Amino acid sequence: MRKLFVREILSSRNLEACYSLRRHEVRKTIRNVHTKVGNPVDNAELAFLTEMNVVTSMIFGSDFVGEMEKHRKDGTEFRDLVVSFGVVMGKSNISDFFPMLARFDFQGIRKEMEAMLKLLDSILDPLINQHVKMLSDKREAEIQKNEKKDFMQILVELMEQKDISISLDLVKIKAILVDIMIGGTDTTITTVEWVMAELLNTPQIIAKVQQELKDVVGVNNIVEESHLPNLHYLDAVLKETLRLHPALPLLLPKRPSQSAILGGYTIPEGTKVFLNAYAIQRDPQVWESPLEFQPERFLNSTNLEYAGNNMNYLPFGSGRRICAGLPLAEKMLMFVLASLLHSFDWKLPEGENVDLSEGFGLVIKKNERLLAIPAPRLSNFELYQ
Structure with missing residues (x-):
C-alpha cells in the first residue's frame, strides 16, 4: 500500500501535475487572510484548511472535493478530531504493560478512541459512499475518455478485484485514508505554527526572510x-524549526526482525523501539548552542538534509520507513510559509508575548495556539485577488 500510494500520489510526475491545485489553494488562503487584515488570525487553522484541501483533492479528485465543499462544514470539526487523535495515541496506556488489565480500560482510553472513531465514520462514510456512487455513474464515460484515476478510484477497483494479493475492504480503505489525511495535515500545520512562532520571537530573522523574498520574488509579484529553490534562508529557517520542534519527536516505532546488541544493550527480536529524534537534535555534544534558534547553522551545509543520511538530523526519519509524504510536505511547507511571509507583515496582539511552551501528544504542538495580526506588504491590491 505504501508503494502504491507513493507511485500514484507522490511521484515527481504526479506532484508536478498537481501544481495548479496547490497554487489554487495557497492563493485562496492569501485571499482569506487579506479579508482579516488587522485582526488576529490562527495560522495553524489557515495551514490546516490549505493542506486538507490539497490532500483530499489528490485522494478524491478536485472536481469531487469542490462539489463536497458546498455541503460540508469549514473543517474545524475534522481538525479538532485530528488533534485529539494525536493526544490519545500519545498517552501512556497501562494496558500496554499489563495486557490482562486491557478489558477494564481503567484510563478510559479505549472509550475515548471508540467515540472518536464514530465521529470519524460520520465524516468519512459520506465521502466514500458518494465517491463510490459517483465512480459507478461515470465509470463507462471515464473509460472512454481514458482519464487519470484518482487514488480513491484505484482503491475501490482493488477492493473489487478478488484475485489479487492485496485484500481490501471499506474498513481497510478508511484506515488508509486516515493515515494519509491525518499524516498529511497534522504534522504540516504544527510545523507552520512553530515556524511563525519562532520568527515572531526573533524580529531580526523574520526581517532577513522577508528581504530574501523581496529579492527573489519581488514586490510586484506573487x-x-x-521561486522556492532560491529561498535559501527560508529553507534554513524551516530546517532549524524542525530541528528544535520535530513534529514526531519519537518518530514511528521500529521492531527489529532479529535480536541485536546496541550500545551494550540487548534488543530482543520484535521489541518496540522508539528513536528520540527530539533529544538527538538538541544534543549539546553535536549542536552548538542547541536550544537557540539559529537558522544560519543550516546555510551552506551539504549533509543536513531531510533524506535522513545524517543520524544527527532526522525530522522525517531515515531509511526504508522515512516519511512517505516528505516530497509533498517539503513543497507545501515552503510554499505556504513563503506566501504568508511575502504577502503580509505579522505582529502579535497588543501586550502579548510569543509562547514557545510545548503541549503533549504524539505530535508536539504549541501549548497555546498562535494568533497573529497580518498587515499587507504588497502595494498592488490585485496581487491579493
Missing part, C-alpha cells in the same frame, strides 16, 4: 513554486 510566490510561485519555481
